[in-house]
Amino acid sequence: MIGIPYTVERRPDTGVNNVKLGVWLFLASEVMLFGGLFSAYFMLRAGALDRWRPLTSHATTAVLNTVLLLGGSAALSIAVRMARARRIAAYRGWMAAATVLPLLFLPVKALEYADLARLHVYPSSGTQWATYYLLTGVHALHVLAGVIVSAALLATSGATWMGDAPRAINRVEAAALYWYFVDVIWLLLFVLLYVS
């Protein structure tokens, strides 16, 4: 394996390292993915004959999920600080919280789906429900992917931390960028689907 420069250290003239730049570019493409989904939402809602009503009946699960996601990201931002300070035990504790809280988001979401199914509300029930299931479903997949990444980072062995701490810190920071993006998408969904 050949050493690729600037994986962890910044390149002076661009001011970023490869991993961060890669994650930023990935997020740019994610913006376009959700941009496509959101524009579908607005186009269909604007053209709908019936009025789309917010899902106030499920505000409780939505608020709970907001707390779980934002709580997870708060824990993650502390975990990033602990990692930078190389306080590995504290990092592990906060990272565990940052993994478990968003993980709990998924069963709560599943409960919401189950409840809607009980009311015979399916994706095929109308374009409002189709967009609801699509937007929340794609977002939930992003949460799942993030949980897997966080779990992998949690499993980073002590040997790696001792051997190549900057590399490990860089990974945690990159994962945090992704998680904050997932949060922002959720906040937009929260406003569109449950409030307005």
Next chain:
Amino acid sequence: MRRWFSLDHKIIGLQYAVTSMVFLLVGFSLMMLLRWQLAYPKQPIPLIGALLGSRNVTNGIMLPEFYNQLGAMHGTIMIFLGVVPLSVGGFGNYLVPLQVGAADMAFPRLNMLSYWIYLAGGVVMLASFFVPGGAPNSGWTSYPPLADIATAGQTFWLIGMVFLITSSLLGSINIIVTILQLRAPGMTFMRLPFLVWAQLVTAFLLLLAFPPLESAALMQLMDRLAGTSFFLPSGLVVGQKAAAAAGGGNPLLWQHLFWFLAHPEVYVLILPAMGIVAEVIANNIRKPLWGYRLMVWSAMFLGFMSMLVWAHHMFLTGMGTTMSAFFQTTTMIISIPSVIILTSLLMSLWGGSIRFTTPMLFALAFLPMFGLGGLTGLPLGLAASDIHLHDTYYVVGHFHYIVAPGTIFALFAGVYYWFPKVTGRMMDDRLGRLHFIGSFICMNAVFMPMFIQGLAGLNRRLYDGGITYAHAHGLQKWNVMQGWAAWTLGLVQILFIVNVVVSVRRGAPASDNPWDATTLDWATATPPPHGNFAALPTVYRGAYEYSVPGSARDFMPQHEA
């Protein structure tokens, strides 16, 4: 195992190149079949007619369903599995790290993953031929409601597209990060070869324009599998029965999301080709490119503008004159940077001592061929004339001039030009020239009559080539000629295949820099080792310092002080 799952960008580039060239051949073969039906409607296909299966042919005569599959899959395979993977996955992967002076791509594992996901997408696409109802048959654009209610092959198309979009996402991130981060010392942005610039802009287009199609593909998948109505309007009647869906959807939503990808996609097809042509021309005129900086800025402007023209494919959807005016204007504006790049390449020829090598012949032919394709696009970009020409063979002729004798000629130029670097052996020049002349004549014989057919009002996608329509009766002779030209074109490509296969083993050995070129890809051993350079090169000059006054040789390599 390690050979197949190599992390070396050159091996991955070759995997991409070989796979995509096979797909190009497959896509072209579908078209050769289809051309029989157009030239001799309802006559049995000779020789292979019986082999195509009773589902596709009856007594050797092609069925309309099969004709539709061939059309949809020809477009899909040529664009998404052939030209883009060859120009970006193949040439981009192999050349970008070499030309910027890097040891490899920034993320070698993602690079490997990108190839295998691409291959999986290709296999899914080809597998669709064997499902009930056959391959996708709603055109390469997959317009709903038709595509929503089409046979199972369409589901394969959508899943295949999700694979291909994921693959191109990984590839484009890799190319951008490699260019921005891994440039060798001294390799400033304005010293980058134009090919690298073209790949950079292309990668941004792939990164930003593809995801909206992914979202649209997810919606169409849900329409087909979960019973949603994203693209199904209320009151839709199919086969004299009301559709079972809830309705409330909008078929135009697909068109917007699809063309938001598919117009930038045109520039994904053409920019890397321009990059290759620029390299080949600069090397074979033995003087600097005329207007290098102008070309770079034009490429960037082209990339930006390409995101703002998509609805010129939709003038006939009744979107209103205000919208039409906006998209007409942006379309006219985007022709300017293309013309600047083409003109710069043309001006570069002036006063050069031109070497008419095989790659140079293909590169020179690219200029008028792409020019024809581009100029015939202008009437399509104006709503008033597009209303007459929309969905006729004129459109087919227009975009084929851009991608077939345009981009594919550039790709041939690239293969002949970099073959000695990749394999250490030269390709045969005489076979190459025959291949060029044959391809040039046949390509024009296939595509030039399309303008005549289109102006006479012949619609594209007609199963019988139009003979049921009185106004198209006089046009049948062109279909016959195009058929024979297409089959001859197929024969001519055998020269190329033979040339590649024989030259790999028996070609004349090539030195490290057989073309006396200046860029860094020629500053290493032939073929380049894993890691590319024995020592990291330092760059002292621009990319095209040929015939520098006072210099002993007529070229000054970038890495020589």
